[in-house]
Amino acid sequence: MSFNSGNKNVNDMIIASKNNRKNAKDFLKWIESSRLKVLHELDRGAFGVVHKARWYKRNYTDTVAVKFFHDDREFLREFTNIHRMIKRCSSEDDTISEKNLVHYYGATYDYDNEEYGIVMEYYSQSSLSNYLYKKWKKIYWEERLKILRDISYALYILHDQDLVHGDLHSGNIMIDDDKDDPNIAWIGDLGFCREEENEKKYDGFRGVMAFMAPEILKELPYSKKADIYSFGCIMYHVSTNRAPFYERAHNRRLMRQISEGLKPTIYQDDEIPPCFESLMHQCWNFNPKNRPN
Structure with missing residues (x-):
């Protein structure tokens, strides 16, 4: 050696x-x-x-x-x-x-x-959060959908191998628009990634509360469906340039409200396509079994 x-x-x-x-x-x-x-x-x-x-x-x-x-x-x-x-x-x-x-x-x-x-x-634009903050006025729907396409494909790859990410949020999505590459987004912080079958019990509070599924805040085991909920929160961030519950203090009160089903607010002037908003709400379904794959 x-x-x-x-x-x-x-x-x-x-x-x-x-x-x-x-x-x-x-x-x-x-x-x-x-x-x-x-x-x-x-x-x-x-x-x-x-x-x-x-x-x-x-x-x-x-x-x-x-x-x-x-x-x-x-x-x-x-x-x-x-x-x-x-x-x-x-x-x-x-x-x-x-x-x-x-x-x-x-x-x-x-x-x-x-x-x-x-x-x-190394990725030139750092995180998705940073990219949205710096370049929002230049990010049109075509690019937003391309970002979400890349994230959803990576999530499919993980889930197909019975792995869960466990900490999916906009800060863990890496963006690079300088590469000679058709892709623009990559899922990072894969050190939390683990086998779903081993998630038999609550493994402690890790991650960003505003992107976490209600059942995780209730201290239930992590699942692929919890990743899907988090993906819905990323959809919200990409479509509005607002992180979920950005206007709220991230405290025990917010944790309790999310665990009871509170969702991020969508305003009429957000101009989100109805089909996009519908998919986002499916990802946020309170019952994990009713969320898409």
């Missing part, structure tokens, strides 16, 4: 990922921190910080994003989920990225801060 991550489980996953890869791109590597130059911060969450970085390879330099974790256990949990996702969703014909799922390169370790990191593809 030409590398040592310092963690046997990580070593084993990296070796297995390379040995069992289905195409030339979809496998995890160990990336020495000496080959990474960390630049500015892109995002910050409960479990870590995402930075833009330069990855110095043998013949060229690549721009990437690196998520560093405050807790080794959280890193291992997310890295394990990503390893499983790549194994399930990758194929000989199409890479993960071609299926509108964020491409992951591998793992690294920051010796100065004593933190593990996950290295992934």
